Amino acid sequence: MRNFRYLVSTRPAAPSCRVTTIPSQVIREGATASSPTRTTTPDAVGMDHPARVLLPLLGIYALGTVSLQGFNLVYLRVAADIGAGDSSGLITAIPGIVLGVACFLYGTLGDFVPLRRIVDVGVALIVAGSLLGFAFSSSLTGIIIARALQTLGYQASASAYMILATGIADPKRRSLYVGLMCAAFQGGTAIGMLSGGLLADINWAILLLIPLGGLAVLPIMGRRVPARAHTGRVDVVGLAIFSSLALLLTLAASNPRWWLIGGLILGGVIFWRYIGRARAPFITRSFFTNVPWARSVSLIVIIYCMNFTVAPLMNGIGAAHYGLTPAQVSVRLLPAYCVALTAAMSSGAVMARIGRGATVRGCVSLILSGTALLALFMSSGPWVITAAMCLIYAGFGALFTPIYDTVFATVAPGQNGRAVAMNDLAMQGSAAIGIGVFTPWLASGSFESIAVVCVGAAAIGILGDWAHEALYRRGR
Known part of the structure; x- marks a missing residue:
């Protein structure tokens, strides 16, 4: 195996949907190992004023985040209103x-499909999902499909934003725009929690219309999104099989049935055989057989399984122990998102000073402390909601940079594009699976059990990261 540097505090990470580090080279990985790469920068495509393109894209993404996080807070209320029963976890798990x-998908297709086309399709999906969801807000299937369409829509703008922002030649401007992505996520999350809490008592279906606000920025952006792309073959079959497997995994975790588990196993076998025999698969078997990479990604799965769960957990605790409404809980959570934003913006400097491993373990220790605080003092007063979430979200906010640095240290430079995509899938997928698994516990009020499990997951994450670093150093 090739040897790569494991701990380099100034190591840049490749662009991602939410990563806050800056790549030193703007190279997007193609859909296949043999595909030529393409460099896309605002200057190269004639964007003399990138703000006219990037800020509107950021606005579309932020409004999508508002809707997503609002639903994450009140999805149990939504499920009760529409009679979802045991399938309530699917309301947030499938969009996740x-x-x-x-x-x-967007990270892979960005090298072969013009960004303008991706953004145009994304806007159309937002409109379709918003209108469909509001019209069929009394149907579980309608809400799930609508939210899935909205998610596909606003993430198109987010991926286009990161491709363009990380391609700016000026390091200071590049750092500014990538930092704004993190700010948009944390700000959208805070506003989403507040909106979800307020609208839960008015009409939560209005949450489905919030992404439509992004249409207001389209005249500013106009047709300035780049319309050029490298021509090449996209592995449609491989991408379709892999995407279907990811969705099937969520369904099986949220609602275990023998036929879902059997289909998942069969699909995994088909995918493995396909990438072993296809002429130009988008990813090869060697990517998955890279043991250090698999070990580092497993850390993401363990730690991020609780990410979507903590907000509805606080909502449940507030209602059951202190009689708080969702609006009152959401107000108490606002300081946590301010802390998360500060932590995210400063994590790069912290990692440069104390190192990647220490930063990861410090961040996860904050998450462990917050969940332990919940487990021990859940009935001590409503202050525990704010205090615990400040600790938990400080940990998650600062974790993006070192987690990505951990994974990128284990892959060859030519695999960075696929590593970015897999990281995002691991983060969002594990969080979606986690909320599916925890939903029955949330519905039954087993809040202490959830907190204890989260403490255990954080402890395993700390020990796992320490073991991963030790094994990697020994393997060099």
Whole structure:
């Protein structure tokens, strides 16, 4: 195996949907290992004023995040209103896994499909999903399909934004725009929680219309999104099989049935045989047989399984223990998102000073402390909601940069594009699966059990990262 540097505090990471580090080279990985790469920068495509393109794209993404996080807070209320029963977890689990798959697909297709076409399709999906969801807000199937379409739509703008932002030649401007992506995510999350709490008592279906606000920025952006792309073959079959497997995994985790598990196993066998025999697959077997990479990605799966769960957990605790409405809980969560934004913006400097491993373990220790605080003092007063979430979201906010650095240290430079896509899928997919698994516990009020499991997951993450670093150093 080739040897790569494991711990380099100044190591740049490849662009991602939410990563806050800056790549030193703007090279997007193609759909196949043999495909030529393409460099796309605002200057190269004639974008003399990138703000006219990037800020509108960022606005579309932020409004999509508002809707997504609002639903994450009140989805149990939505499920009760429409009579979803045991399938309530699918309301947030399926859009979550769609988000991960969307990151993966757009990251791969960005080298072969013009960004303007991707954004245009995304806008159309937002409109279709918003109108469909509002019209069929009394149907579980209608809500799930609508939210999946919205997620596919706004993530198109987010991926186009990152491709263009990380391609800016000026390091200071590049850092500014990538930092704005993180700010948009945290700000959208905070506003989404507040909106979800307020609209839960008015009409939560209005959450489905919020992404339509992104249409207001289209006249500013106009047709400035680049329309050129490298021509090449896209592995449609491989991407379709892999995307279907990801969705099937979420369904099996949320609602275990023998036929879902059997289909998942069969699909995995088909995918493995396909990438072993296809002439130009979008990903090869060697990518998955890279043991250090698999070990580092497993850390993401373990830690991020609780990411979508903590907000509805706080909502449930507030209602059951203190009689708080969703609106009152959402107000108490606002300080946590301000802390998360500060932590995310400063994580790169912290990693440069103390190192990648120490930063990861420090971030996960914050998550462990927050969940332990919940487990021990859940009934001590409503202050525990704010205090615990500040610790938990400080950890998650600062974790993006070192987590990506961990994974990129284990892959060859030519595989960075696929590593970005897989990271996003692991983050969003594990969070979606986690909320599916925890939904029955949330519905039954087993909040202490959820907190204890989250403490265990964080502890395993800390030990796993320490073991991963030790094994990697020994393998060099």
